[in-house]
């Protein structure tokens with residue numbers, strides 16, 4: 001009896017403590033928009049979202065110009081590009097509130113991919129000097145200036161524009177590292193599901209550069225696009241389901257995850273692998289995404305431990321050698337970023353709205369207008 005009462009009061013205390021923690025965290029979770037930024041300090045224009053919501057919450061604001069730490073590089077941003085992550089982070093849903101801030105987003109800046117010119121370097125940076133043209137990954141790249149770590153940047157190849165270089169980092173790394181995860185080999189048959197978005201257009205070209213025979217799955221309107229970037233075979237998903245065909249693949253590189261474990265397994269060779277890159281891109285709905293994530297992580301990866309065909313998930317890692325390799329592939333003409341459209345910084349909200357509607361062809365790039373990219 002005593003034990004029962006103790007358990008009851010313990011449960012009530014835990015619930016009350018959790019409630020109090022949630023309440024306090026909720027009201028304390030402000031962001032830089034609450035403060036009067038850049039009253040005196042040197043300022044710049046940057047894209048921010050002070051609240052969660054539709055792409056309309058994304059605004060061009062005057063903010064404090066960042067100052068690099070000893071280990072950072074200050075970049076004059078020439079171009080940045082959007083990734084599915086940017087579209088997901090702005091949305092108002094409980095997953096974002098739990099991860100990025102309960103009441104408001106803690107980090108109000110958008111953009112990760114960047115290409116620009118080195119403006120200043122911290123005292124521990126020896127690899128770059130002012131004036132160098134670079135590309136890579138940083139926080140808040142949708143701005144006139146941004147700070148990046150030295151390990152996140154490489155020199156931009158001379159024949160590549162700022163807009164092209166800014167299109168590459170996250171999507172290019174995701175494609176390259178995913179194809180490696182599947183241990184891609186010359187002569188293999190590789191199917192790319194979701195071949196025409198940011199990651200897919202790089203995956204097609206990088207797989208070709210490895211010497212694979214590539215089948216691209218796309219919409220009718222993108223058949224010419226995937227042919228132009230080197231796909232050997234094309235499956236129009238509006239007319240044909242690739243999991244019902246007679247072909248068997250060494251690798252499925254899956255950006256969409258819109259088929260079950262059993263359907264995909266059917267078209268994999270005995271020792272084939274399905275690399276789970278994503279779940280449909282910027283246009284995917286939250287419920288759909290959660291269903292696909294759990295279907296892949298728990299069902300497909302779990303079940304494939306009992307079969308010779310493997311399903312493998314991975315997280316893209318920041319890798320300087322991989323960024324340099326992507327630069328080399330561009331310089332050699334083996335990878336040419338597909339850019340659907342270039343917007344100005346002040347048009348970021350419109351750019352995000354179009355991107356978040358789904359179905360972008362390749363990448364959407366945003367230039368700062370500081371200088372022609």
Ligand SMILES: NC(=O)c1ccc[n+]([C@@H]2O[C@H](COP(=O)([O-])OP(=O)(O)OC[C@H]3O[C@@H](n4cnc5c(N)ncnc54)[C@H](OP(=O)(O)O)[C@@H]3O)[C@@H](O)[C@H]2O)c1
Pocket residue numbers: 083084085170171174193194195196197198199200217218219237255256258276277278279280281282283314315316358359360362
């Ligand atoms: N693993 C990681 O660490 C990592 C890193 C970065 C990105 N990602 C993920 O990778 C995925 C792709 O990113 P992205 O930047 O390429 O997105 P994206 O640019 O929005 O492209 C999405 C692609 O999915 C296709 N698609 C959507 N619905 C489809 C359907 N029903 N059947 C066939 N294709 C369909 C789209 O083609 P249509 O135009 O024909 O619809 C498009 O080719 C995202 O889910 C993203 O979160 C993962």
